[in-house]
Amino acid sequence: MSASSGANKRLITEIQKLSVLAAPDSSVKFLLDKSPLDDPAAAASRPGASSGTSHVILGRILPSSSPYNQAAFQIEIKLPAEFPFKPPEVAFVTHIYHPNVDDKGKICVDLLNSNDSWKPTTSLVDVVKAVVDLIDHPKIDHALNADIANEYTNNRNEFDRKALASVKEKGLSRK
Amino acid sequence: MATEHEQTSVSANDNIGTADTSYRHHDIDLDLQTQQQNQIETEVALTQPLISEKIPLVQLQNEYASDDKIYQDKVSELIKRYKYIRRTRRDGNCFYRAFAFGYLERNLNNQNELERFRQLTNDLKDQLVKLGYLEFTVEDVRDIVLEIIDNIRKDGSETTLIENLCSSNYSDYVVAYLRLFTSAYLQINREFFENFIEDGKSVKLFCNTEVEPMARESDNIHIIALTKAAGVPLRVIYMDRSEQSTLTTHDFAAHDDEPSETFQPMITMLYRPGHYDLLYED
Numbered sequence: 001m002s003a004s005s006g007a008n009k010r011l012i013t014e015i016q017k018l019s020v021l022a023a024p025d026s027s028v029k030f031l032l033d034k035s036p037l038d039d040p041a042a043a044a045s046r047p048g049a050s051s052g053t054s055h056v057i058l059g060r061i062l063p064s065s066s067p068y069n070q071a072a073f074q075i076e077i078k079l080p081a082e083f084p085f086k087p088p089e090v091a092f093v094t095h096i097y098h099p100n101v102d103d104k105g106k107i108c109v110d111l112l113n114s115n116d117s118w119k120p121t122t123s124l125v126d127v128v129k130a131v132v133d134l135i136d137h138p139k140i141d142h143a144l145n146a147d148i149a150n151e152y153t154n155n156r157n158e159f160d161r162k163a164l165a166s167v168k169e170k171g172l173s174r175k
Numbered sequence: 176m177a178t179e180h181e182q183t184s185v186s187a188n189d190n191i192g193t194a195d196t197s198y199r200h201h202d203i204d205l206d207l208q209t210q211q212q213n214q215i216e217t218e219v220a221l222t223q224p225l226i227s228e229k230i231p232l233v234q235l236q237n238e239y240a241s242d243d244k245i246y247q248d249k250v251s252e253l254i255k256r257y258k259y260i261r262r263t264r265r266d267g268n269c270f271y272r273a274f275a276f277g278y279l280e281r282n283l284n285n286q287n288e289l290e291r292f293r294q295l296t297n298d299l300k301d302q303l304v305k306l307g308y309l310e311f312t313v314e315d316v317r318d319i320v321l322e323i324i325d326n327i328r329k330d331g332s333e334t335t336l337i338e339n340l341c342s343s344n345y346s347d348y349v350v351a352y353l354r355l356f357t358s359a360y361l362q363i364n365r366e367f368f369e370n371f372i373e374d375g376k377s378v379k380l381f382c383n384t385e386v387e388p389m390a391r392e393s394d395n396i397h398i399i400a401l402t403k404a405a406g407v408p409l410r411v412i413y414m415d416r417s418e419q420s421t422l423t424t425h426d427f428a429a430h431d432d433e434p435s436e437t438f439q440p441m442i443t444m445l446y447r448p449g450h451y452d453l454l455y456e457d
Contacts (some may be wrong), residue, residue, distance in 0.1 A: 010315040017311075084315070085347045085389050119387040120351040121312040 010084070011036065011055065014124045018059065020035065028129045029062035031072065031174075055079040062129065062174050065117020065136040067164040068096070075131060077124060087111075087118035090131060097166035099138045099149040109134055110142055133171065219266060225341045226276050227262040229455060236259065247415050251424055253445070257412075258444060259455040270397065270444075270451045271353040276340050277442035277453050278407055279324075283331045292325045295405060296352070302359050305349030313355065319348035351389065353405075357397050358382040360404035371396055392449065395425075402427040410440035412454065414447050 006167045015037050021030035036055040057079070060072035073094040080086045090112060094104035101107050109118050111130040143149030187244045211449070232254050239246040263269040282288040296317060303313050323339045361368050365378040372381050385391050402409045406429045413423040427439045443454040 004236075009318075013311045049193070082347075084312070085351065117383065117388065119318060119383070120389065121308060121355070121387070123309050123312050126309075 011079075015057070017123065017125050018057070018128065021128065027145045028125075028132050029064075029174075030128050030132075031060040031062070032057070033060060033074065052083055055083075057124070059128075060094075060172055060174075061132050061135065063132055067160065068098075068135055068168045068171075070164075070175045071167045073135075074172060075128075077127065084120040084122075087113070087122075088124065088127060090127065094172055095166065095170040097136070097163045098135060099140055099143040099145055099152050100134050104145040106144065107131065107134065108142060117170040138168065186439070216266070219264060220343075223262070223264040223371055225264050225272060225343060225346050226453075227338075229259040229261055232257050232260050232454075240379045245416060246414075247417065249422055253412065253414065253435040253454075257443070257454045257456055259457075262454075263450075263452055265450055267392050268347075268350045270393035271350040271401075272340070272346065273443060273444055273451050273453050274401065274405075274407075274409070275346075275349045275353060276336070277444070278405070279336055280333070281441050283327065283333065283336065286328065289328050292405065293321065293328075295326070295356075296320050296324065299352075299356060299359060302363070303355060306359060316348050316352050316355065323349060338412055347389070353401060354387050354389075354391075355357060356404045357385045357401045360400040361386065364400075368396065368400070377401045393451070398427055402429055402432075406430065406457060407442065408433070408438060408440050410438075411446050411451075412443065414445060 015032070015035045015041065018035075019032050020026065021028055022032065035057045055078070057077040058074060059077070060074045062072050063069055073092060073096050076091050076093050078089040078091075078139060090107060090109065092101055092107060095105070109127075109130045111122065111127060138152065140149050140153055148159070151162070182394050183438065202424075232250075235253070238249065239250065241247065263273045263276075277287075278292070282292075299318050300310070300313050304310050323345060326335050326339060329335075338345075340349065361378050362381055368378055372378065376384075386397065398409065398411070401407075408429045409427040411425045411427070413425060426440065428435070428438060429441075443456075445452045445454050
């Protein structure tokens, strides 16, 4: 069905553009680990209300800010059946010690808020950029983890120590 | 929405005990809200088709209490002028969906008009790229709309129209693209429209939050922009609780210099607070 090739074309292009973020001169670093294109049969079924399929993309972000710039952190991008009319769901698979990520790996990014900002023309590269931006520039006012937010503001040395320890322990390779 | 964050956000000065609770509340609030919204959407989808069949307008009388004089009078007057109504799903996209359906239905066999609209649809992509939009995601939406127009041009049948606009995946692409039509027009004419936007929001911000995201409801400003962008004359009949027993008619001209005396709508809609349906004289 032609609409399916339309949706597939979008998926293919989205993944191509995500792959390009691995280049050394890319402004935002992202390493694609797993995508629906790895399995041609699965990729053929498009995300769509009728098929009820959702596609999952896994990849590692490489933040630039300290201490997160010492490791990579894998995130899961799940495209719902209604994509692109509903936003993708993004969660951290790798544990990260950060005020804006909760202990389940949930993150709150404005761009993905379906009430306000998500538009069908937003790309997954935009999404990844927004996630990396949030990691590199924590938003304390909108923290998802109160304890860490507190510590970040009132006991920065302790935060730095714990964040670094967590990065060394849980962080993945940046290659 | 930003307000949710402001209500439940954690301040660094909170002591850990209360901060923990408000963080959990934030988490729960957001989850609950999303869950509730999804539930409502599913219910709406089950009980309301995207666009209904043509329903005799007299049935509207049953929607209002028999002793509700204001509305019964207005419905009576409406029935004098129009015979049928098509209901649209109440999902915040009804204006755009009604526009798309009404327009294509009216022009099922008008090859010239469909060609004109196809050209506009095609050219919008370049306009948007010039405005800074990402080409491949805009093309993704445009290509499905072009496909729909081509399907309709091929056989000009109401069945094809209904197949394309009443199945949610195809239909939502048209809604998304009409939102882009509206957004581009507002941005290209931003000096004019800036004056009509509340809170001193910039046109760009308005488009990002009130035009392009799905399910955002439509006001006069959206209607003006889309009718001009698409070159389609539209008539909207307003029906509300106001005391005057006459219905208010608002004509939206396709071009600025159109004289009002010769206005002929291509599409007619009924507006009741928060919702648009399609009206037919026959």
